[in-house]
Amino acid sequence: MTDTAQPVQIPPVDALIVVDVQSAFVTGAGAVPAAERLVDRTADLIARARRDGALVVHLQNDGPPGSEDEPHTPGWELHHPVEPGPLELVIRKPEDDGFRRTPLGGVLTGxxxxxxxxxxxxxxxxxxxxxxxxxxxxxxxxxxxxAHATQDVPAAPGIAGTIPAATASRVAAYALGSDAEITAPAAAVTFTAPGKA
Structure with missing residues (x-):
């Protein structure tokens, strides 16, 4: 596929979950290596989800005291503006899993x-x-x-060298197995209103 080719469209989804796109992770010295691309792709996904009436959920990680994403510090703030309403909300989370100890499951079901x-x-x-x-x-x-990114995985002396962030991201998605659709570029994702996917 060339850069000018249009991606194959996939069946629409009725919700977009934007995970921890917070200032600490996409700006400044602590930004992921692919921060510019990530911000561009997530902004586009959010705009198209809003336009097509899908549910948009921004997850916001509450880091421990002293961390770069400690609540109410500059790094904790969401990077993308939120348009609060019945189809767009912010859910704070205390753990990696956005469903654990949060209302996310009930929001999606409802x-x-x-x-x-x-x-x-x-x-x-x-x-x-x-x-x-x-x-x-x-x-x-x-x-x-x-439309997802991470940091380089540090070397483990005597075991393995540094793993580049792009490789770590690919492996993380691949590890979800064949049930997840992991190869679609952000541009191929389409949206619809909840309950219509």
Missing amino acids: AGVRAVAVCGVMSEMCVQATARTALARGYRVVVPYD
Whole structure:
């Protein structure tokens, strides 16, 4: 596929889960290596989900005291503006899995959601954990390969060298198995209103 080729469209999803796209992870010295691409792709997904009437859920990680995403610090703030309303909300989470100890499951069920796209950071942690639970709960799950990112995995002396962030992201998505749609680029994701996917 060339850069000018149009991606093959996939069946629409009725919810977008934007995982931890917070200032600490996409700006400044602590930003993931692919931050610019991630911000571009997630902004586009959010805009198209809003336009097409899908549910948009921004997950916001509450890091421990002293962490870069400690609540109410600059790094904790969401990078993308939120348009609060019945189809867009913020859910704070205390763990990697966006479903654990949060109302996310009830929100999706209450809206009649059947299929979700999951994007954000970090690929092998919060993105994967949230996508895995969505699969376990019976949702159709799309993880666009160019809309999630992570940091390089540090070397383990005597065991392995540094693993580049792009490789770590690909492996994290691949590890979800064949039930997740992991190869679609963000541009191929389409949206519809909840309950219609």
